[in-house]
Amino acid sequence: MTNRIALRNLLHDRIRLAVTLTGVVFAVVLIAVQGGLFVGFTTATSCVIDNTAADVWVASRGVRNFDVTHPLRERKYHQVLSVPGVARAEKFIVQFANWKKPSGGMESVEVVGFDLQSGLGKPWAMAQGSIEALAVRDTVIIDELYLQKLGITAIGQSAEISERRARVVGLTRGIRSFTTSPYVFTSFQNALNFTHLKPDQLTYVLILAEPGVDPKKLRAAIAAQVSDVDVFTREEFAQKTQWYWMFTTGAGMALVIAAGLGLVVGGVVVAQTLYATTMDHLPEFGTLRAMGAKNGYLYRIIMAQAVAAAVVGYVPGIALSHLLVHLAEAGGASILLTWKMSVGLFFLTVVMCVAAAFVSINRVTRIDPAMVFKGA
Amino acid sequence: MADMTSPAPAASAQNGHPLVSVRGLTKEFRTGHVTVPALCGVDLDVRAGEVALFMGPSGSGKTTLLSILGCILSPTSGSLRIKGREAAGLPEKELAVLRLAHFGFIFQNYNLFRTLTAAENIQVALDLKGIRGQEAQDRVTAALEAVGLADKARMRPEDLSGGQKQRVAIARALAGEPEIILADEPTAALDSENGRLVIGLLRQLALERGRGVVIVTHDPRILEFADRTVSIEDGRITQGGVPA
Numbered sequence A: 001m002t003n004r005i006a007l008r009n010l011l012h013d014r015i016r017l018a019v020t021l022t023g024v025v026f027a028v029v030l031i032a033v034q035g036g037l038f039v040g041f042t043t044a045t046s047c048v049i050d051n052t053a054a055d056v057w058v059a060s061r062g063v064r065n066f067d068v069t070h071p072l073r074e075r076k077y078h079q080v081l082s083v084p085g086v087a088r089a090e091k092f093i094v095q096f097a098n099w100k101k102p103s104g105g106m107e108s109v110e111v112v113g114f115d116l117q118s119g120l121g122k123p124w125a126m127a128q129g130s131i132e133a134l135a136v137r138d139t140v141i142i143d144e145l146y147l148q149k150l151g152i153t154a155i156g157q158s159a160e161i162s163e164r165r166a167r168v169v170g171l172t173r174g175i176r177s178f179t180t181s182p183y184v185f186t187s188f189q190n191a192l193n194f195t196h197l198k199p200d201q202l203t204y205v206l207i208l209a210e211p212g213v214d215p216k217k218l219r220a221a222i223a224a225q226v227s228d229v230d231v232f233t234r235e236e237f238a239q240k241t242q243w244y245w246m247f248t249t250g251a252g253m254a255l256v257i258a259a260g261l262g263l264v265v266g267g268v269v270v271a272q273t274l275y276a277t278t279m280d281h282l283p284e285f286g287t288l289r290a291m292g293a294k295n296g297y298l299y300r301i302i303m304a305q306a307v308a309a310a311v312v313g314y315v316p317g318i319a320l321s322h323l324l325v326h327l328a329e330a331g332g333a334s335i336l337l338t339w340k341m342s343v344g345l346f347f348l349t350v351v352m353c354v355a356a357a358f359v360s361i362n363r364v365t366r367i368d369p370a371m372v373f374k375g376a
Numbered sequence B: 001m002a003d004m005t006s007p008a009p010a011a012s013a014q015n016g017h018p019l020v021s022v023r024g025l026t027k028e029f030r031t032g033h034v035t036v037p038a039l040c041g042v043d044l045d046v047r048a049g050e051v052a053l054f055m056g057p058s059g060s061g062k063t064t065l066l067s068i069l070g071c072i073l074s075p076t077s078g079s080l081r082i083k084g085r086e087a088a089g090l091p092e093k094e095l096a097v098l099r100l101a102h103f104g105f106i107f108q109n110y111n112l113f114r115t116l117t118a119a120e121n122i123q124v125a126l127d128l129k130g131i132r133g134q135e136a137q138d139r140v141t142a143a144l145e146a147v148g149l150a151d152k153a154r155m156r157p158e159d160l161s162g163g164q165k166q167r168v169a170i171a172r173a174l175a176g177e178p179e180i181i182l183a184d185e186p187t188a189a190l191d192s193e194n195g196r197l198v199i200g201l202l203r204q205l206a207l208e209r210g211r212g213v214v215i216v217t218h219d220p221r222i223l224e225f226a227d228r229t230v231s232i233e234d235g236r237i238t239q240g241g242v243p244a
């Protein structure tokens, strides 16, 4: 019965219902899109780390994120190799460089140079061409997403990196760079040439642990034996990089705040319209009280209104969000909206509406049943 | 005068206690620094199987007294017994339990739920008492038949006439089988014919089932339905409170 009263109350004023649902849809879309951007960006910042098999990463002391760091000396690489528990260690380069399009015009790129033989740090989603083709001098692999940006229309074409010819021998699919500089994968040797690093320099040492060796213990062992380096497990380095980009740069905070605003504004709209509905039906709530209804009975009506508004608003809201995400993907933005996030957002929407209902609950708690005889 | 206070036609067995009994009842309203004495020392019994009319000038305290009898308002002092049990000073939570268990209310403005049908309005009263499912359906049907509105079950209040609305309200008040029906000016919004019809129906249904009925009214046309008339002036019962 409480559910029926709730639904009838909601349906009674169609315009107000439309406002309520608009509030819910607004909140859902804003949270989904901003949250999706946040998660998409966060995942993108650490995608190379996450998709590399290395158990442990060694970087120069004071590294703050994956993309920007000082080079290491080759000496460090050899020191790392001699630490017990290291099954394999490979050199890895990550360095910004200038890309000159065939048609002229410059773009910034992030050169990623990995050891071809072990494949540690190789691109993980090939669409065309092969990784082996990188064995040839001055070859690179770029992502389909950035063909236009980099002035390339097909595999086999050449551009220049740091005034050195760079021939595209492969394309990846969906390897997005968080910075505006696309990743350009190449062999370690090629990368040395493209980046003006000295032959005895590198950016990271990537390490595979021996079977049965805990990466955390190995990380500690390396840190103890090799000076002037920072050592991380894969997860630690991914987190450090994500944290850096999302929070120390403010980029993430802006998204979190936008999503939070969606929650607040949506909640306020719902609270406001639910309250108006409650005030509209106050004499009926008073009558219920006079008839001896417990407070819980009135709360159930209001809660049912809130939950109904949440459910009915969530469905078009999440559908619209997925549509927007789809359109944005086509436009090159990385918004990640998984089904898990969608489910989570459903519960968040219900919580938002239920919280909004407390304004109304507070009001009906204070109803004086004597109002029924006041000609109300 | 004597004909107005003739004894009730004991329609149901009584257990000795009046349904509601008040003694030395007072009620003061405080608004800011001003204290308004609304009731000053009221003694009154309401018994099963009788219809009592409260009459008196505007502002004399009729609604206040009715609200206290119905456990909607707490008295300032004095005793209020519901079927022998003291109810004065109980917290609102327990008063609500008493209201649900013992009282049916009828209001001047019907107080039906706008968004519910006639049948659903009655169903709510049953739902509050935990009566649901088939039993609720049966009781709703019976209640609507009793007030002659079986064919209006699915209509909303806005599509019913005033008299019909008040009959739905009577059906709602009676459906939960309360021992006491309290009505505040139930005919004030009705024309005289509908007023008589509604009160006649209320009296008939209540007495058939041995209920106690209290009606606050200004309406002299319904005097003929009363077993007893209680006159209230300036917060005092001047006639008909407790048989001497």
Ligand SMILES: Nc1ncnc2c1ncn2[C@@H]1O[C@H](COP(=O)(O)OP(=O)(O)OP(=O)(O)O)[C@@H](O)[C@H]1O
Residues within 6 Å of the ligand: B029, B030, B031, B036, B037, B038, B056, B057, B058, B059, B060, B061, B062, B063, B064, B065
């Ligand atoms: N909530 C309240 N606050 C302050 N004073 C009140 C309140 N309710 C009633 N009163 C006062 O108590 C007195 C009795 O009021 P009550 O409503 O019981 O009169 P009544 O006999 O029902 O009048 P009417 O015939 O006009 O309905 C009046 O003086 C009224 O102003």
Ligand SMILES: [Mg+2]
Residues within 6 Å of the ligand: B062, B063, B064, B184
């Ligand atoms: Mg009154």
